[in-house]
């Protein structure tokens with residue numbers, strides 16, 4: 046038999062995973078593929094003699110955890126985690142069927158190709174390679190494959206963190222999405238964005254009350270009018286700029302790399318020069334609040350007594366309470382605020398042996414690599430694992446073509462991962478896990 050390398054296997058495993066439809070619709074009755082994907086992961090592990098535990102949080106909502114013993118078991122373990130679910134895809138919008146795992150033009154195409162079956166495949170390819178070659182990592186590595194990252198994490202990482210915390214005993218650090226991808230400055234310099242912070246989530250519902258009545262009368266206490274005013278005010282409001290240590294460091298690195306002057310009072314001028322990732326970074330210099338849903342009324346000629354709206358708020362580390370005060374000022378005293386879901390922001394320093402090892406692993410495979418910290422405006426499974434006292438990083442290494450609009454591929458149409466970038470990623474991950 047031909048010897049198999051991790052670089053070959055990562056492509057096969059990623060393709061196999063892309064062909065399993067793990068769409069997370071948010072409705073547990075129609076979300077069924079996670080179990081199939083977890084069983085596939087289990088086969089890949091048992092095929093090389095790695096034991097695992099599989100736990101369902103609800104029927105078909107499968108989570109899988111495995112521990113690879115390291116040479117020094119007294120050291121803190123490193124958690125490496127990836128979610129198996131994906132957001133749904135509408136085939137009519139795609140140039141290839143979204144669950145075909147097709148390979149063309151140097152890419153593997155499919156929903157989940159970068160979010161995040163690519164990293165799931167890297168994890169499996171690395172540990173399978175180790176098992177075949179008798180490689181033992183320096184410290185325990187815990188692998189976690191989760192369900193439900195795309196719809197609130199209740200059936201995935203939150204379930205694991207609250208019901209099976211023992212599986213993560215001794216874990217001091219973690220790597221997962223969304224980071225480790227390249228942003229090309231020029232042929233000789235690529236910044237690799239390592240996620241060291243995540244904004245918090247605050248999903249709120251605003252409720253306005255008024256006097257119900259006939260639509261034909263003079264009426265000065267209309268719930269729809271009151272709600273609409275509050276929603277418009279929130280939607281147009283720009284919250285004050287706050288630069289956290291992560292974002293400051295990122296902006297300094299980027300300004301230096303691009304050779305643009307960074308005005309600390311006007312960082313958005315530097316951000317605007319970032320091109321496609323400006324959206325991603327621009328959301329990390331302030332709290333944000335975007336209205337997403339509206340509900341009111343039941344008949345054309347009846348003024349309803351109530352109206353409500355949902356607001357998707359994302360808060361900077363340490364800003365959650367202050368943000369609510371600011372929001373109250375914007376919407377006024379009469380509109381009620383209901384809390385639907387809240388998850389704290391997180392932020393850790395860009396320092397220590399693991400961070401140094403990330404930079405070294407990247408440079409070993411790309412001499413033009415420079416690792417820089419950044420803050421993700423969204424949320425990931427890191428939020429749940431942080432509650433176990435684990436220091437979380439986004440580091441799923443990928444070398445990307447300079448002209449690829451990477452951030453647009455997240456939950457986007459024609460999601461795809463460059464095959465060479467995937468193979469680069471598996472080599473970097475292998476180096477990192479063997480060095481840390």
Ligand SMILES: [Zn+2]
Nearest residue numbers: 160161194222
């Ligand atoms: Zn993801």
